[in-house]
Amino acid sequence: MGLTSSKVLALAVVLAVLLFAGTVWLWPRLAGRTWGSVAGRVGVLLATQLAVFLSVGLAVNQAFGFYATWNDLLGREQAQGVVSDLGSVGTRGPLQVVGTRYVNVPGGSRPELGGQIQKVDIVGQHSHIATSAYVYLPPEYFKGGDKTRTFPASVVLTGYPGTAEALIKGLRYPTTAHEQARAGAMRPMILVMMRPTVAPPRDTECVDVPDGPQTETFFAQDLPQVISAHYRVAKKPGGWGVVGDSTGGYCALKLAIHHPRVYGAGAGLSAYYKAPIDPTTGDLFHGDAALERRADLMRTLAHGTPPATSLLVTTSKHGESNYGNTMSFIRKVKPPTEISSIVLDSGGHNFNTWRREIPATLAWLSARITG
Known part of the structure; x- marks a missing residue:
């Protein structure tokens, strides 16, 4: 049973309850x-507390999607997710649908009423990165006989480490998109949900690492091309949006700033504005000062040519550490770049805060990308 399995969580809770009852009885x-009595008391107390901590840890991980598997948790996931030869995929092509699931809305079992979520495997032609994603298709994609209608599309990114599952279950992007479109707050939109860590376990911060994973190339070129070739996505310039939280928010803003011809709008929820260097990232720049400056979004806005794109940043006056930097970022934006913001009175760096921001963010994206 997997780390995020509800059965594992249920067993851990049952074990904690049984140990608590056993402690009271013994x-x-x-x-x-x-x-012997002292050792027994220490033993039952320690076992009960460990069981409680395990239950809480599993519940938090399931809610926030920090780790996807036991190997991910234990640091044993070492596969880099990079292929050396695109031709080796044979007849499978650069995208393969490997599964489908319902959307958690009324009538969700019928795609024409609830839409559909497809799990896909993707191989990038330019970056040679192989990874997986979830694609949300709105109900309108399946309605009627018009198979030529195209839809705007947005990439949705988690933080680090994060799991794409958390975007569906924890942050409820497909359900929220369905509700917003049904209420007329946004147009039906295709969502491509994934984590920015396309070369796990390394956090590449959406950088084209010298002699390493070409992550920015994957998101800027490969992903839009592969998705557009398989699904009915609008192919006009600026027809894509991108949104993410934390690390994913930094990536979203970077992609919109660096590639406005692809991403007409980028939204960073609780984003930061400069790629960190730490044990999870390793050496991202290999001494390339120009590449490092390019990864600093504040510097790019201050000294670079303003991109013709729309940006949205979110923060909280109390509870978010990025409030001051976000205000500085807003002040650095110059035309033709457009800037919008969501500033909450209070809210931490967590799913509850982002769930409060996502409905307005999806509506904002829908209004700014070409359909």
Whole structure:
């Protein structure tokens, strides 16, 4: 059973309850002052506390999507997700649908009413990166006989480490998009949901790492090309949007700033504005000062040519550490770049805060990308 399985969580909770009941039942028998009684009390207390911590940890991970598998948690996931020869995929092509699932809305079992979520495997022609994603197709994609209608599309990115599952279950992007479109707040939109960590376990910060994963190339060229070739996506310049939280928010803003001809709008929820260097990223720039400056979005806006794109940033006056930097970022934006913001009175760096921002963010994206 997987790390995010509900069965694993249920077993951990049952174990914690049984150990608690056993501790209450055994406590009178362990009340003596012998070494055996003392060791018994220590043992049952320790076992109960470990079971409670395990249950809480599993519940938090399931809600926030920090780790996808046991190997991911233990640091054993070492596959870099990079292929050396695109031709080796044979007849499968650069995109393969490997599964489908319902959207958690009324009538969700019928695609023409609830839309559909497809799990896909993607191989990038230019970056040679192989990874997976979830594609949300709105109900309108399946309605009627018009198979020529195209739809705007947006990439949705998690933070680091994050899991694409968290975008569906924790942040409820497909459900929210369905509700917003049904209420008339946004146009039906295709969502491509994935984590920015396309070369796990490394956090590449959407950088084209010298002699390493070409992550920015994957998101700027390969992903839009592959998705547009397989689905009915609008192919006009600026027809894509991108949104993400935390690390994904930094990536979203970077892609819109660096590639406005592809991404007509980028939204960073609780984003930061400069790629960090730490044990999870390794050496991203290999001494290339120009590449490092390019990854600093504040510097890019201050000294580069303003891109013709739309940006949205979110923060909170209380609870977010990026408030000051976000205000500085807003002040650096110059025409033709457009800037919008969501500033909450309070809200931490967490799913609850982002769920409050996502409905307005999707509506904002829908209004700014070409359909």
